[in-house]
Amino acid sequence: MGNSRHDLSIPKDYFMKDKAKLLYVSSSTYGGDWISTPHTHYCSELFYVLDGVGQFQVEDRIFPVSANDLVIINPNVSHTELGFHANPLKYIVLGIENLELSVANEGENFCIVSFREIKETMNFYLKMMLREIETRAPGYEAVCQDLMEILIVLFGRQTNFKTILTPTNKKSSHLCESVRRYIDANCSEDISLEQLAQFSHVNKYYLVHAFSNVYGISPINYLMRARIEKAKTLLSTTDFSLSVISRSCGFSSSSYFSQTFKKLSGMSPSAFRRASRQDETTAK
Structure with a gap:
């Protein structure tokens, strides 16, 4: 055998x-x-x-x-x-x-x-x-x-x-970081998912997938949060009207701005402005 x-x-x-x-x-x-x-x-x-x-x-x-x-x-x-x-x-x-x-x-x-x-x-x-x-x-x-x-x-x-x-994980992280910086620098502009995909030279569906994996939020939702953070700064530090602030932060209308602001911050832009100024007065 x-x-x-x-x-x-x-x-x-x-x-x-x-x-x-x-x-x-x-x-x-x-x-x-x-x-x-x-x-x-x-x-x-x-x-x-x-x-x-x-x-x-x-x-x-x-x-x-x-x-x-x-x-x-x-x-x-x-x-x-x-x-x-x-x-x-x-x-x-x-x-x-x-x-x-x-x-x-x-x-x-x-x-x-x-x-x-x-x-x-x-x-x-x-x-x-x-x-x-x-x-x-x-x-x-x-x-x-x-x-x-x-x-x-x-x-x-x-x-x-x-x-x-x-593995290409590092490349994905670098790509997403580049997109995040672009959004931070241009959040007041008219930015779409298609434009972000074109900027990063990838498919838009992959961009959403990769960005969400890295930051826990989609690129468009991140854009909205960046716009609201900019609006908060303007509401706290200027006397600009809500319409001026909404345009400055990239919103198409004051009503949409107010709706989005309340959804993400829990209060209206006017209420946030009053609260921030009360805090400033109390601090003094």
Whole structure:
């Protein structure tokens, strides 16, 4: 009787469940028959070409892509696919949260790698993942997450440069801090969620998600609180009318200003002004 045992010692870096999360899997065919415009995502995207030929635009550069090419795009990097009618691109896209590609000594925020040598393996895992997503059999989420980790390991094997997949939490915090400072400095302006997303170069839904995680409040609610704090200062230190103060703090009308002020502070602007001046008199 023969027996062969092989013990494993798997590096901790291979276990990504506590860091990376597979957000979505999609499949598409693009032959230039619809308008593809440059866009960004808050997560990393793995774009694998199953068939066809075309081009991939990353920021202001264009690269040719064809079957069995893998394009990895870091979060917040402008990109789009460009296909041709004659031989349309067929591809699968994976969106992965909390992971970012770092290419040592390259300084790039994306990469394109050919997987022609192991195309059967790549196609097998990707199509299995797509089938799991489509059928949604019990436990499909865990299966897809595990398949994602396998694909990332295969990607690492195929590249001839050192790659590291690192958490992006610090980037999210930096992004949110930048948005918070922008709101603080411009709270009296007409600011919308779309403008904040454009300022931060991320999807507006991600901005709400990230900002709320960092500060415990949405960007628009934070904007309202910043406006009310500014109004409190003006009410306490000036004799400006409520209409002037409401305009100075970015409110569209005095009634909306009064309504928002009472909701957030528990009293009307006039009552707050009287109370603040009574406190000032008592202190003297």
